[in-house]
Amino acid sequence: MSQLQPQMHERWILRTELLWAFGVGVFIAAALSMILFTALTMVVNPPSNVERIDPKMLHLSGEFAEHNLGTAVASDGSVTVRAIATQFMFVPRCIAVPERRRVTLRFASPDVIHGLLITGSNVNTMVIPGFVAQVHTEFIRTGDLLMPCHEYCGLGHSEMWATVQVLPDDQFKPGPDGRISCAQR
Numbered sequence: 217m218s219q220l221q222p223q224m225h226e227r228w229i230l231r232t233e234l235l236w237a238f239g240v241g242v243f244i245a246a247a248l249s250m251i252l253f254t255a256l257t258m259v260v261n262p263p264s265n266v267e268r269i270d271p272k273m274l275h276l277s278g279e280f281a282e283h284n285l286g287t288a289v290a291s292d293g294s295v296t297v298r299a300i301a302t303q304f305m306f307v308p309r310c311i312a313v314p315e316r317r318r319v320t321l322r323f324a325s326p327d328v329i330h331g332l333l334i335t336g337s338n339v340n341t342m343v344i345p346g347f348v349a350q351v352h353t354e355f356i357r358t359g360d361l362l363m364p365c366h367e368y369c370g371l372g373h374s375e376m377w378a379t380v381q382v383l384p385d386d387q388f389k390p391g392p393d394g395r396i397s398c399a400q401r
Contacts, residue, residue, distance in 0.1 A: 267348040274300065274326045286397050287312050289390040296320045301330035301343040304372030306363065310379045310398035314388040315358050323349040331367030334380050342367065355382040 274280050279298055286308050287297050295314060300307045301323055313319050323332065325343045333340040336357070343349045355361075365376035381398050390396040 267350070268346060269324055269348050271324070271326045271345040274324055279322070280324050282307075286395060287390075289394045289396065291394070294318070294320070296322065298322045299378070301325045301332060301365065301376075303327050303370050304365075304376045306332070306365075306376065306378035308378070308397065310381060311363075312381045312383055312388070312396045312398050313355055315355055315382050315384050317385075318352060318354050321351045321353065323351075328369050329367055330365050330369050330376070332363055333366055335362045337361065340366075355380075358382045358384050 269278075269280070275282060278284075280300055285298050285300065287295065289295050295317060297311050297313060297319060299311060299321070302325060321339065323341070323343045324347075325345045327345060329345070330343040331341070332343060334353075336359075337353055337355060339351050339353050341349045341351050359382055361380040361382060363378040363380050365373060369376065379398070388396065
């Protein structure tokens with residue numbers, strides 16, 4: 217009888233360990249399934265747009281020259297926002313975008329790594345010197361949204377933020393040059 221008890225105890229331990237292993241396996245499978253489901257159904261995926269840019273020449277010419285910054289509406293109606301994240305501000309400080317229309321946001325940085333998010337939206341990206349960060353989104357409600365830098369970029373980091381004005385269609389009226397800014401309202 218004494219030999220039977222240790223064998224039963226070992227079986228009980230083995231059964232308990234197998235039960236825990238099965239539980240952990242189910243948890244890992246569920247977590248990976250949720251990540252995959254979210255990525256496929258909510259269009260949440262890593263950026264694949266690798267576009268290089270010379271950070272030293274950023275403001276001198278090209279799409280990130282000062283006269284090209286802000287919101288522009290192309291002849292086909294597509295809306296593109298270009299902005300620069302630099303220590304310790306976003307240029308421009310205010311961006312006007314339309315409600316319920318696809319918007320392409322393009323950001324670049326001449327100095328250090330910045331991160332930005334736009335409250336109340338799905339926009340959250342890193343802006344790395346030498347690369348263009350591009351995000352596509354649709355703003356679903358009007359109002360002013362805060363756009364802070366969320367990656368520590370130096371002593372003035374806490375003051376680095378901008379405003380995104382989401383305008384209803386009747387107020388989103390670009391000028392003859394296809395550009396619109398917050399001051400035009």
